[in-house]
Amino acid sequence: MGDGTVVGFPGRSGRGGTSRVAVIGAGLSGLACAERLAGRGLDVTVFDKGRAAGGRMATRRADAGGGAGSPRFDHGAQYFTARDPRFRSRVDDWVARGAAACWTGRIVRIGEGGGIEESPGERFVGTPGMTAPARxxxxxxxxxxxxxxxxxxxxxxxxxxxDEAGRDLxxxxxxxxxxPSPQAVPxxxxxxxxxxAAADAIMAGCWSVLVRFPRPLGLAYDGAFVGASPLxxxxxxxxxxxxxxxGGETWVLHGSPEWSQRHIEDDQAEVIARLTAAFRELAGIGPVQAGYLAAHRWRFSIPLRGLEQECLYDPERGLGACGDWCLGGRVEGAxxxxxxxxxxxxxxxTPV
Ligand SMILES: Cc1cc2nc3c(=O)[nH]c(=O)nc-3n(C[C@H](O)[C@H](O)[C@H](O)COP(=O)(O)OP(=O)(O)OC[C@H]3O[C@@H](n4cnc5c(N)ncnc54)[C@H](O)[C@@H]3O)c2cc1C
Structure with missing residues (x-):
C-alpha cells in the first residue's frame, strides 16, 4: 500500500541512520503499522509470541486437529465497525477480497427484566473467521x-x-x-x-465460553448485549x-468485565458451568446437551480506560507504542x- 517514496532516517541520537524497524505484536495495530512502514520502503521485522497473526482477532477450531468439518469459533473480537474513512476503505478492500463480510444478524440488548431492544448498526466480521483480515x-x-x-x-x-532466553533478536x-498495555509497560x-503512560491504561479480563449445540436453539436473535448478568x-x-x-449452532458467551475479573483465576470447568447456566437461564433453554464446550481466558480483552491519544512516540529515542488501549478500544481504533x-x-x- 506504499506510494513509492522510500524513507531513510538521519543519524540522530546515536541510532546510526538505520532504517530497520522492529514491530512487536502482530495484532491489527502492529500489522497496520508494519504494513505502512514496509510500504514506504523501510526494513520492517514483526515479532509475535503467538502461532499466527491476529492477536485478539482470534478464531479457533472445535477440535485441536483443526479438521475441515470442525466448527470455528471467534473467541476474541466478535465483530468490528468501520466509521473512519481510512478504516472503511480498508474494510471495503477486505470485503472485496473475501476476507470480511457484513454480519446482518439480529443484534439486541437484553435488560435486567428480560426486556429486548434492537441494537441496529453495520457490523463486519472476518471470513471465514476473525483472523482473516490480519492474515x-x-x-x-x-x-x-x-x-x-x-x-x-x-x-x-x-x-x-x-527474547526470554536472552537471545539477540x-x-x-x-x-x-x-x-496490550500491561505487556507494553516492561x-x-x-x-x-x-x-x-501505558501503565495508566486499564484493561479488563474476559472469560469466553464456546458452545456447540447439535440442533438449533430457536432463539429470536443472533447476538445480544446482556445487562445485570454474569454475561x-x-x-x-x-x-x-x-x-x-x-447442522447445529455454535455460541460464544462472554463473561462481563466485573464477573470475569472476579473469576479470572477460576478453572475452566467452573467458568463453563457458571456461564452456561447463566446463558440457559437468560435464553430459557431446557436441558439441551451441548456437543462441545470450551473456555478461553483473556487476561487483557478490551480497555476499560484508554489513553484517547492516537499512539505514543518518543522521536528522540525512536520508541513508540500503539494499540486499542491508545485509541478507541476496538479493532478500528487499533x-x-x-x-x-x-x-x-x-x-x-527523511524521504530519500
Ligand atoms: C473477548 C474479546 C472481545 C472483543 N470484542 C470486540 C468487538 O466485538 N469489537 C471490536 O472492535 N473489538 C473487540 N475486541 C477488542 C479487539 O480484539 C482489539 O481492540 C484489537 O484486536 C486489538 O488489536 P491490537 O493490535 O491493539 O492488540 P492485539 O490484538 O492484542 O495484538 C497484540 C499482539 O502482540 C503479541 N504479543 C504480546 N506480547 C508480546 C511480546 N512480548 N512479544 C511478541 N509478541 C507479543 C500478541 O500475541 C498479540 O498477537 C475484543 C477483544 C476480546 C479479547
Whole structure:
C-alpha cells in the first residue's frame, strides 16, 4: 500500500541512520503499522509470541486437529465497525477480497427484566473467521511468529531486542510496541514517560465460553448485549457469514468485565458451568446437551480506560507504542493507532 517514496532516517541520537524497524505484536495495530512502514520502503521485522497473526482477532477450531468439518469459533473480537474513512476503505478492500463480510444478524440488548431492544448498526466480521483480515495484512510483512520479545535495550545503532532466553533478536533504529498495555509497560522501560503512560491504561479480563449445540436453539436473535448478568455478550457465532456448524449452532458467551475479573483465576470447568447456566437461564433453554464446550481466558480483552491519544512516540529515542488501549478500544481504533504510529515514525525520517 506504499506510494513509492522510500524513507531513510538521519543519524540522530546515536541510532546510526538505520532504517530497520522492529514491530512487536502482530495484532491489527502492529500489522497496520508494519504494513505502512514496509510500504514506504523501510526494513520492517514483526515479532509475535503467538502461532499466527491476529492477536485478539482470534478464531479457533472445535477440535485441536483443526479438521475441515470442525466448527470455528471467534473467541476474541466478535465483530468490528468501520466509521473512519481510512478504516472503511480498508474494510471495503477486505470485503472485496473475501476476507470480511457484513454480519446482518439480529443484534439486541437484553435488560435486567428480560426486556429486548434492537441494537441496529453495520457490523463486519472476518471470513471465514476473525483472523482473516490480519492474515491479509500479514502477507506484506511476514511476522516472525512464536517469538516473545522480552527486552528492548539500547544497543548498536539504536535498540537491541532479546527474547526470554536472552537471545539477540537484532538491532533496530526504531521500535514500535504493539501489544496490550500491561505487556507494553516492561518493553517501554527505557522510556519511563512512555511506560508510565501505558501503565495508566486499564484493561479488563474476559472469560469466553464456546458452545456447540447439535440442533438449533430457536432463539429470536443472533447476538445480544446482556445487562445485570454474569454475561455481557452472547452470540450465535454460526449466524456469521462463512461459518458452518454442521447442522447445529455454535455460541460464544462472554463473561462481563466485573464477573470475569472476579473469576479470572477460576478453572475452566467452573467458568463453563457458571456461564452456561447463566446463558440457559437468560435464553430459557431446557436441558439441551451441548456437543462441545470450551473456555478461553483473556487476561487483557478490551480497555476499560484508554489513553484517547492516537499512539505514543518518543522521536528522540525512536520508541513508540500503539494499540486499542491508545485509541478507541476496538479493532478500528487499533488499526488507526497503528497507522498513526507509522506516520510518526515516517515523520521522523527523511524521504530519500
Ligand atoms: C473477548 C474479546 C472481545 C472483543 N470484542 C470486540 C468487538 O466485538 N469489537 C471490536 O472492535 N473489538 C473487540 N475486541 C477488542 C479487539 O480484539 C482489539 O481492540 C484489537 O484486536 C486489538 O488489536 P491490537 O493490535 O491493539 O492488540 P492485539 O490484538 O492484542 O495484538 C497484540 C499482539 O502482540 C503479541 N504479543 C504480546 N506480547 C508480546 C511480546 N512480548 N512479544 C511478541 N509478541 C507479543 C500478541 O500475541 C498479540 O498477537 C475484543 C477483544 C476480546 C479479547
Amino acid at each position: 491479509l495484512l500479514a502477507e506484506s510483512v511476514t511476522p516472525r511468529s512464536g517469538v516473545r520479545v522480552a527486552e528492548v535495550v539500547p544497543g548498536d545503532g539504536g535498540w537491541q531486542l532479546r 537484532g538491532s533496530y533504529g526504531r521500535v514500535a510496541v504493539a501489544v 518493553l517501554l522501560a527505557e522510556a519511563p514517560d512512555l511506560a508510565a 455481557s455478550w452472547i452470540a450465535r457465532d454460526s449466524s456469521k457469514p462463512g461459518r458452518d456448524a454442521g 488499526f488507526l493507532s497503528g497507522l498513526a504510529l507509522a506516520n510518526r515514525i515516517l515523520a521522523d525520517g
